[in-house]
Amino acid sequence: xxxxxxxxxxxxxxxxxxxxxxxxxxxxxxxxxxxxxxxxxxxxxxxxxxxxxxxxxxxxxxxxxxxxxxxxxxxxxxxxxxxxxxxxxxxxxxxxxxxxxxxxxxxxxxxxxxx
Numbered sequence: 001x002x003x004x005x006x007x008x009x010x011x012x013x014x015x016x017x018x019x020x021x022x023x024x025x026x027x028x029x030x031x032x033x034x035x036x037x038x039x040x041x042x043x044x045x046x047x048x049x050x051x052x053x054x055x056x057x058x059x060x061x062x063x064x065x066x067x068x069x070x071x072x073x074x075x076x077x078x079x080x081x082x083x084x085x086x087x088x089x090x091x092x093x094x095x096x097x098x099x100x101x102x103x104x105x106x107x108x109x110x111x112x113x114x115x
Contacts, residue, residue, distance in 0.1 A: 004065045008051040046072030061108075070104075
C-alpha cells in the first residue's frame with residue numbers, strides 16, 4: 001500500500017501546482033482555467049480517496065484505489081494538456097480515465113474496511 005500512498009500524495013501535489021501556475025504564471029483563457037480547475041478538483045478528490053485507502057488492507061481496496069488514482073490522473077492529464085498546450089491529440093483518453101475512475105469508486109462498494 002506504500003505505492004498507493006505515494007501516488008495519492010502526488011495526486012494532491014500535482015493539482016495544487018497546476019492551480020498555482022494557472023493563477024500566477026499561465027494566465028489561461030477562461031475556458032482553459034475552467035478545465036484546469038475541473039481537473040484539479042477531480043484529482044484532489046482522488047488523492048484524498050487514495051490516502052484513505054492506503055491505510056486499508058485487502059486486494060480489492062488496493063485495486064479500487066489504484067483505479068481511482070489512475071483514472072483521475074488520465075482524466076486530469078488530458079484536461080491539463082488541452083488547457084495548456086491546446087493539443088487535442090490526447091483528448092480521446094479522457095473517457096478512458098473517467099470510466100476507470102468511476103469503476104474504481106464502484107469497486108469500493110465491495111470492499112471491507114479494516115476491523
